[in-house]
Every structure is written in structure tokens, then in C-alpha cells.
Amino acid sequence: MSIPVTSPIRVAHLLEQCWHRVPGGTAVAAVGLARALHARPDVDVTGITARHRTGPPDHLDAGVPTVASRLPRVVLYESWHRLHRPVVDRLAGQPDLVHATGGAVPATDLPLVATIHDLAWRRHPEVATLRGHRMFEAWLSDARRADRVVCPSEATRRDLLEAGFPEHQVVVVPLGADPVSADPELAARLRASHGLDGPVALWVGTVEPRKNLPVLARALASLGLDGPTLVVVGPTGWRENLSAAVAPLGDRVVVTGPVDEAVKHAWFDAADVFCFPSLLEGFGLPVLEAMGHGTPVVTSAGTATAEVVGDAGLTVDSADVDGLADAMRRVIEDPDLAARLGDAGRLRAATMTWDATAEATVRLYREVLGT
Amino acid sequence: MTRLAVNLLSLVPGDVGGAEEYAVRTLTAYGRHGPSDLRPVVYLSRAALDAHPDLGAAFDVDVHPGDGSSRPRRILAESTWLARRTAGMAVHHLGGRIPARTSRPVAVTVHDLQPLVHPGNFPLVRRRYLGWALPRSVSRADLVVAVSDQVGRQVVDRLGMDPARVVTVPIGTEEVAAGPAEPSGPPTILYPAVTHPHKNHLMLVEAFTRLADGHPAAHLVLTGGPGDAEADVADAIAASRHGDRILRTGRIPSDDLARRLAAATVVAFPSTYEGFGIPVLEAMAVGVPVLVADGTPAADLVSDGGVDRDAVLTPHDPQAWADRLGRILDDRAQRTDLALRGLTAAADHTWEDSAEALEQAWRRLLAGPDTGPRG
Numbered sequence: 001m002s003i004p005v006t007s008p009i010r011v012a013h014l015l016e017q018c019w020h021r022v023p024g025g026t027a028v029a030a031v032g033l034a035r036a037l038h039a040r041p042d043v044d045v046t047g048i049t050a051r052h053r054t055g056p057p058d059h060l061d062a063g064v065p066t067v068a069s070r071l072p073r074v075v076l077y078e079s080w081h082r083l084h085r086p087v088v089d090r091l092a093g094q095p096d097l098v099h100a101t102g103g104a105v106p107a108t109d110l111p112l113v114a115t116i117h118d119l120a121w122r123r124h125p126e127v128a129t130l131r132g133h134r135m136f137e138a139w140l141s142d143a144r145r146a147d148r149v150v151c152p153s154e155a156t157r158r159d160l161l162e163a164g165f166p167e168h169q170v171v172v173v174p175l176g177a178d179p180v181s182a183d184p185e186l187a188a189r190l191r192a193s194h195g196l197d198g199p200v201a202l203w204v205g206t207v208e209p210r211k212n213l214p215v216l217a218r219a220l221a222s223l224g225l226d227g228p229t230l231v232v233v234g235p236t237g238w239r240e241n242l243s244a245a246v247a248p249l250g251d252r253v254v255v256t257g258p259v260d261e262a263v264k265h266a267w268f269d270a271a272d273v274f275c276f277p278s279l280l281e282g283f284g285l286p287v288l289e290a291m292g293h294g295t296p297v298v299t300s301a302g303t304a305t306a307e308v309v310g311d312a313g314l315t316v317d318s319a320d321v322d323g324l325a326d327a328m329r330r331v332i333e334d335p336d337l338a339a340r341l342g343d344a345g346r347l348r349a350a351t352m353t354w355d356a357t358a359e360a361t362v363r364l365y366r367e368v369l370g371t
Numbered sequence: 372m373t374r375l376a377v378n379l380l381s382l383v384p385g386d387v388g389g390a391e392e393y394a395v396r397t398l399t400a401y402g403r404h405g406p407s408d409l410r411p412v413v414y415l416s417r418a419a420l421d422a423h424p425d426l427g428a429a430f431d432v433d434v435h436p437g438d439g440s441s442r443p444r445r446i447l448a449e450s451t452w453l454a455r456r457t458a459g460m461a462v463h464h465l466g467g468r469i470p471a472r473t474s475r476p477v478a479v480t481v482h483d484l485q486p487l488v489h490p491g492n493f494p495l496v497r498r499r500y501l502g503w504a505l506p507r508s509v510s511r512a513d514l515v516v517a518v519s520d521q522v523g524r525q526v527v528d529r530l531g532m533d534p535a536r537v538v539t540v541p542i543g544t545e546e547v548a549a550g551p552a553e554p555s556g557p558p559t560i561l562y563p564a565v566t567h568p569h570k571n572h573l574m575l576v577e578a579f580t581r582l583a584d585g586h587p588a589a590h591l592v593l594t595g596g597p598g599d600a601e602a603d604v605a606d607a608i609a610a611s612r613h614g615d616r617i618l619r620t621g622r623i624p625s626d627d628l629a630r631r632l633a634a635a636t637v638v639a640f641p642s643t644y645e646g647f648g649i650p651v652l653e654a655m656a657v658g659v660p661v662l663v664a665d666g667t668p669a670a671d672l673v674s675d676g677g678v679d680r681d682a683v684l685t686p687h688d689p690q691a692w693a694d695r696l697g698r699i700l701d702d703r704a705q706r707t708d709l710a711l712r713g714l715t716a717a718a719d720h721t722w723e724d725s726a727e728a729l730e731q732a733w734r735r736l737l738a739g740p741d742t743g744p745r746g
Contacts, residue, residue, distance in 0.1 A: 051546075069718070070547070070718040070719070070721060071547065071714065071715060071718045072547070072548075072549045072550065074549055074550035075547065075548075075549070075550055075551075075658075075711060075714045075715065075718075078550070078551075078707070078711055079711045079712075079714075079715050082707070082708055082711060083708060083711055083712065083715075085712075085715060086715050
């Protein structure tokens with residue numbers, strides 16, 4: 001195969017979601033992809049954002065050159081959706097194509113790629129606010145204009161086809177995770193500082209209804225007084241009464257709130273099992289992160305997390321409290337099973353990197369551009 | 372290097388309206404955003420400096436001892452006191468005309484060609500003076516600074532100015548609102564304008580009277596000081612069958628105006644002649660829908676170079692205004708679309724841009740009369 005020498009593909013990425021109040025996994029995905037593309041010689045990435053006085057949080061700084069519109073987010077998103085303006089092409093320096101990596105789809109006259117992570121708000125209307133619904137519906141309907149719609153899993157692909165997207169428009173590109181560096185000392189300190197001398201079940205993410213935390217807490221509570229302690233790591237999104245959800249666990253729960261990246265990673269090392277029983281995920285980045293740490297995973301069957309975990313974890317129906325409890329008990333009580341799942345997770349995670357995501361994305365860009 | 376003088380002696384606080392606003396705001400914007408290596412000396416009266424202390428903080432000032440209220444004395448001072456103080460400097464006259472004696476090279480700001488287009492808005496003596504002074508000033512200028520592209524075109528078309536020696540320094544906005552405004556109170560149409568005849572209040576009162584039949588909660592609010600048509604406007608309100616829902620406030624403090632603007636459902640701006648239309652840009656920047664009359668710089672502003680015609684109406688058709696305003700009062704989606712267009716267009720007119728345009732104009736002036744691009 002000969003590799004033709006061409007000038008880099010110039011692509012503008014919408015990175016505005018990094019400034020959303022609770023950016024969540026879709027922003028992490030946008031940043032992971034932008035960073036990996038930026039590191040390649042064959043792609044030049046420019047970020048597009050709305051008007052801002054400050055940068056994004058450090059872990060969501062993609063490190064790519066960024067141009068900011070003079071308009072605030074609401075005006076941009078609404079105008080793009082309702083009026084198909086302002087066209088971003090000139091602001092972005094007339095790139096070869098525009099990639100709407102999440103949140104909205106910019107108005108453009110250039111070739112367009114749009115990412116849709118999931119259609120959770122349609123499957124489970126109760127899991128999003130009215131405003132969230134409107135934003136997601138606008139994002140989805142504007143994605144129909146795209147030359148290709150990228151989604152991170154077969155589960156989302158099926159939902160997109162069901163929503164009327166033609167098969168040739170939809171492409172699956174799995175997400176990645178950064179390589180992990182273990183910090184056993186920090187992990188030990190975390191356990192000690194919270195008085196955790198028994199088994200630890202970890203959950204990581206943005207606390208919201210779709211994450212199914214009440215079912216998780218009930219399952220863990222059913223394991224009895226010597227069952228594991230639940231550690232809940234991450235910011236609160238909306239309309240989830242976390243203290244009510246974890247009440248069945250009594251004092252066998254630790255709620256950390258948002259933590260920095262190093263602490264988050266140390267919690268994966270500190271945990272005996274990672275449990276992530278979401279009703280629906282487009283991908284489920286925390287599952288991949290747990291796998292990278294060799295932490296055995298218990299997650300939902302029938303949604304994207306089952307694709308991500310493959311044979312590196314146990315999958316259970318997200319409504320099945322007893323099944324969930326049983327799976328967690330098996331992992332905690334059977335060190336051989338835990339070790340087998342952990343090793344399989346590490347192996348599998350090693351292939352699911354942002355570089356791999358970038359490689360597949362560049363192939364897609366070339367297809368769209370016909371180069 | 373030649374030093375630059377800016378003549379603001381024409382600035383009489385509270386007396387000039389749009390021209391005063393334009394001068395103070397563009398200079399203030401330059402003070403904030405302009406480069407530190409190009410700072411002119413500003414010549415102005417004590418009263419003007421007291422009213423606008425920011426100018427003193429941003430620029431070297433030279434204060435004329437008179438209070439600026441007597442027009443003939445002011446005009447005399449420009450040709451005597453100012454001419455002496457600015458000898459050897461490049462001068463930018465912001466007041467719309469070039470004094471009989473001036474240092475060179477010389478630039479003049481033209482706000483509008485009203486004395487030529489609407490002579491009826493000026494008392495006879497002033498009309499004769501302006502009708503003569505404006506063309507004469509333009510013909511003597513090395514550089515004409517127009518407040519909008521449309522005024523710049525008129526300077527070329529009506530006064531025969533070389534287009535290569537006309538530049539636009541538009542007004543701007545500081546920062547547009549986060550989203551469309553949420554109106555409060557009863558549905559309200561706001562028109563902020565002095566009651567000059569060309570501001571077209573009578574048409575708007577008629578349009579409101581027609582739409583008010585079908586909109587029993589709607590109100591019309593007319594702010595702005597009295598002009599030559601004040602009595603006619605008062606008569607029209609008295610004659611309207613919905614006069615009880617037309618509020619003529621007169622000139623109100625800027626804070627009150629800002630509050631009324633933010634609460635308004637729509638701003639109607641049927642003025643038939645404007646230099647720029649500062650209130651239109653202000654309404655757009657706060658996310659309030661605006662309707663304007665065709666053929667004005669404000670129409671260029673809201674219609675995004677003529678692409679969008681939804682917000683632009685012919686100025687003399689009260690039924691069209693009644694229909695369109697009525698639909699806007701009724702239809703939230705239309706208001707949102709208009710507000711979004713306004714916000715988007717307003718964001719293209721920032722004070723940074725204005726300051727940069729002013730900087731470029733000044734650098735051209737300082738480089739001498741014959742160095743501009745030829746076209």
C-alpha cells in the first residue's frame with residue numbers, strides 16, 4: 001500500500017461542550033479525540049467555541065488552537081438550529097470539514113461530520129430535563145444534515161437507524177481512554193482515610209437518573225451487613241436525590257463528589273469491583289477506564305457497556321436487583337474470577353485507545369472528503 | 372511624528388443627541404481598546420469634560436474655558452483658540468464640519484446628511500448654515516469618517532467625495548446578551564426617538580391604533596425628547612381610539628430606558644432617516660426583536676446585508692406595520708427568531724472593531740493626505 005503525500009486534513013471541531021455546566025463523558029470524548037488527532041501529522045484541528053471569559057476545566061483543555069465566536073452559547077446553539085446561522089466556516093479559517101463533536105451542530109457550508117453518543121432521552125424520557133430534551137432533539141435533527149454521523153457503539157447505531165438515519169450515513173467509531181498510571185500509594189491512602197477495610201464497590205460518573213444508582217444501592221444493601229461499601233465518585237448532574245438513592249446502604253457508602261483525575265484513577269485501583277448498571281449508555285467511558293486498571297466490571301446487558309466490556313466483566317439486566325447483587329458477590333468472593341476479569345480488561349483496554357479512535361476518524365474524514 | 376488633535380468642541384452635554392453619543396462612545400471605546408502608542412489630544416469644553424470624565428482619564432485633554440453653550444462663540448473658538456493650539460498637528464473634527472481655519476491634514480466625521488435630506492428638521496438659520504457647511508467641510512477634508520457605510524455612500528453620491536478618502540467608523544456593542552430577552556409586563560411596543568418629523572411617529576401611532584383593536588392588552592411606549600413633530604404626535608395620540616394605551620414619556624434617564632428596553636416585547640423603529648441608529652443596535656444586543664424601516668443603516672444592520680427581510684418594512688404603510696407587529700406580539704417563535712438574528716448581527720459590531728477602524732483612520736490621516744489606497 002502506498003501512502004500518498006498530501007497536506008494535512010484541516011478540520012474544525014466544535015468543543016463548546018467542554019464549557020457545559022456538567023460536561024460529562026461526551027466532552028471527555030471530544031477532548032480525547034481532538035488531542036489524539038492533534039498529535040498526528042496528517043490532521044490539523046481547530047476548536048470552535050462560544051464566547052467565554054475563561055478556559056475550560058484543565059482536564060477538558062484539548063490543547064488545540066481554538067477560535068471563539070463572539071456569541072454566547074444559547075444564541076449560537078439556537079441560531080444554528082433555528083436559522084442555520086451564523087455559518088462558522090470563516091471563523092474556523094475555512095477548514096476542509098467541520099466535525100460537530102457534541103452538544104449542537106454548527107451551521108456550515110462545508111463537509112460535515114456529526115457525533116451522536118446516544119439517544120437516551122428518547123428511550124427514557126424521564127432521564128432528561130425539558131431543556132435537555134430540546135437540546136438533544138435539536139442536535140439530533142441537525143445531525144441529519146451531516147455527511148456522516150459517528151456513534152461510539154452498535155447500540156447507538158441501532159437507535160439511530162430506528163430514528164430514521166439511513167445505514168450508509170451512520171459509522172461506529174468506539175471511544176478510547178488514556179493509558180493509566182497506577183498510584184497504589186494514593187489508592188491505599190484513599191482507603192485508609194475513609195476507613196475502608198472491607199470490600200469496595202466503586203461507581204464513577206455524573207450522577208443522574210439514567211445511571212440507575214437506586215437499583216445499585218438496593219442490590220448492594222441486599223448483600224447484608226458484611227457486604228461491600230459503595231464509593232460514588234463524580235459530580236451531580238440533575239434531579240437525582242443521591243442521599244435518598246443510597247439511603248438503603250446506611251453508613252456503607254462514601255460520596256466523594258467531583259475529584260481530580262489522579263484521585264479518580266486511584267479509586268479504580270482501590271476498588272474490588274466496578275459496578276455500572278446504567279439504563280442506557282452510548283459507550284460508558286468509566287467501564288473502559290476500570291478495565292484499564294484491571295478492576296473487574298459488573299455492568300448492564302443490552303446496552304453499549306456490554307459491547308465495551310466484552311468478556312472482561314459480568315453483565316446483568318439493569319432492572320434485576322438480585323442479579324446485580326449476585327454478580328457483585330461472585331466477583332468479591334471469587335478471587336480467581338476477579339483476577340481473570342481484571343486481566344481480560346487490561347488486555348482489551350490496551351486496544352481501545354484514543355489513538356485508535358483518531359485512526360478510525362481520519363479514515364472517515366478521508367472517505368467524506370474523497371481523498 | 373505628527374501629533375493628532377481631536378476636536379470635540381461641538382460637544383454640548385445633553386444637547387446633540389445621537390452625534391454626542393457617537394463621539395463619546397467611539398472615543399471611550401478607543402480609550403479601552405485602542406493602542407497606547409496612538410493617543411490623540413482631545414480638545415473640549417469644561418462642561419463636556421465634566422459630563423464625560425472618562426475621556427479625561429483615557430486621553431490628554433486641552434480644555435477650552437468657555438462653557439460651550441453658545442454656538443457662535445463655539446464656532447469662533449474653533450477657528451481661533453483651537454487653530455492656534457493645534458498648529459502643526461493633524462486634526463480630526465468630530466462635530467460634523469471643519470472650522471474656517473484649521474490645521475492640516477484634516478479629517479471630519481459625518482453623522483448624517485440630514486441638513487441636505489431633511490432640511491425641514493432644522494431651524495432656518497441652522498439649516499442654511501449646515502446646508503452650506505457640510506458640503507464645504509467634506510470638500511476640504513483629507514479624510515471623511517462616516518458613521519455608517521450608508522452615510523459614507525451618501526457622502527460619495529451626493530457630495531462627490533472621492534470614495535478612497537471615505538472610511539467608516541461604526542458604533543459597536545460591548546457584549547451581546549446571553550439569549551433572547553424575556554419580556555415582562557403587558558405586551559409592549561417601544562420606540563425610543565426624538566419626535567422629529569422624519570422619525571415617523573405618526574405612522575407608528577396609526578399602526579398601533581389599528582393593531583390595538585385586536586390586541587386589547589398591547590401598549591405603545593414612546594420615549595425620547597420633543598422634536599418639531601411633538602405637537603402633531605400629541606394630537607395623534609389624543610385622536611387615537613386607543614390613546615389610553617399609548618405612553619409618551621419624553622426623554623428618560625438611560626437607566627430607565629435600559630429597563631424599558633429589556634422589558635419590551637418588540638422595538639419598532641420606523642425612522643425614515645438615520646446616520647446609524649444606535650438604539651437599534653442596543654435593542655439587538657439585548658435580545659429584543661426590532662422592526663425597522665427600509666433604506667436606513669438600521670435596515671442594513673438588522674437585515675444582515677439584505678439577506679433577511681423579515682424585520683424590514685416600508686416606512687409609510689401603517690397596515691403593514693400593524694400586521695407585522697401584531698404577529699410578533701402573538702408569536703413567540705417569530706420573536707425568538709428575530710431576537711436571535713439581532714443578537715447574531717449585533718455581535719458583528721463590537722467596540723473593538725470600532726476602535727480598530729478609528730485607529731486605521733487616524734493612522735491614514737497622520738500619514739498625510741495622499742497616501743490612502745486609490746480605488
